[in-house]
Amino acid sequence: MHRVGYLLCEGFQVMGLASQSVFEFANLLVGEPVYVLGNYSVAGGMLRSSLGLQLQTQAVDSPGHADTWLVAGTLMPVQTPPSAAEVELVRALGQQARRTAGICTGAFTLAAAGLLDERRATTHWAYAKAMQQCYPRIRVEQDRIFIADGNLWTSAGMTACIDMALGMVEKDLGADIARAVAHRLVMQQRRTGGQSQHSQMLELAPKSDRIQAALEYARQHLQQPLGVEELAGVVHLSPRQFSRVFTAETGQSPAKAIERLRLEAARLLIEQSRHSLDVVARETGFRDRRHLREAFLRGFGIPPQAVRRDVRRLNS
Structure with a gap:
């Protein structure tokens, strides 16, 4: 007890x-x-x-x-x-x-x-x-x-x-x-200790249902290229109009926002699975583990291997 x-x-x-x-x-x-x-x-x-x-x-x-x-x-x-x-x-x-x-x-x-x-x-x-x-x-x-x-x-x-x-x-x-x-407890996901306090979906905070729907589509299809044309088509806007509205509502370009979503998903996979970094990169839409590492260094200031070592230390 x-x-x-x-x-x-x-x-x-x-x-x-x-x-x-x-x-x-x-x-x-x-x-x-x-x-x-x-x-x-x-x-x-x-x-x-x-x-x-x-x-x-x-x-x-x-x-x-x-x-x-x-x-x-x-x-x-x-x-x-x-x-x-x-x-x-x-x-x-x-x-x-x-x-x-x-x-x-x-x-x-x-x-x-x-x-x-x-x-x-x-x-x-x-x-x-x-x-x-x-x-x-x-x-x-x-x-x-x-x-x-x-x-x-x-x-x-x-x-x-x-x-x-x-x-x-x-x-x-x-x-x-x-x-x-x-x-x-109806938790959508269980967050590990090493996970960031900040959710990219929350931080982007789009004002319209259309941009919210585009982001949700992107989150569920991170393995795909997810170009502006594809996202614009999901919400029935022209690519030019979509880019303009997206940037106005989130404060950043679609490409930058998608990279942030990929990074969040990759970090979660590293924390909660034993997948190799090659698999993590493929599952979250990065070209390869080198591309994943470059994005991690830009976004978090540390390589993905450091996140994995941190999780292992916490669980030891």
Whole structure:
């Protein structure tokens, strides 16, 4: 049995509690209470979230309440840093727990407690630079969904806590259970820790259904050449009109946008499969692995082999 404690403070961000559903569905799929959850705070009692939701918590009078601790974040971690009592408690928990995690900006509390010194960590992209400035001894990786560095875990913002919880379930119960939980949660895809916090489809943010449809078509047909003529034909526009509208709505040319989609798909394949780089290149529309490497260096600043090594290190 795994005992999971959520450490909350006044003004906690309620999205962090969504990750509790991961453990709930793991119990349902296994058919027994593999995970027992509890909501805690320094002194116990009723806490109010940043949204105004009230939640009853238990006081932490012993680190043994849980073997895995998840520290919830707040909306303004720099302006309202954790209290001295919270920092002292998290330091004690981190020294004794099997696993300690910071959800979103909860990583700031782990950082203040000194747990992340000389460790790799991440947090919400909007606060990653602030974390690096406040805690220079941490190796902050701004563009990661979650990071597990030994027994210390940190996640990006908002929904990334669900991906981190799934990573914990995979460590505890195996990949099959984690995939089944993700399926029950109706997740379109399960994001690995090394995956970027940013979705190219979201960042392109086209305003019209036509350009959205063209991008969706491209995402599903990345193996094809996907020239302007083909994409324009899908949405019944002339190539010239399509290029003009596409650039106006997304801020970049169709060719550049397609390369970004190919890169995102290639990175996902590298993270989630054992395909060779030749296969990854072919499946995502690059000419060959050399073309894939060139695009990775332009887009991410690192070669694809570095992404694969990172994933292997996380899973070891």
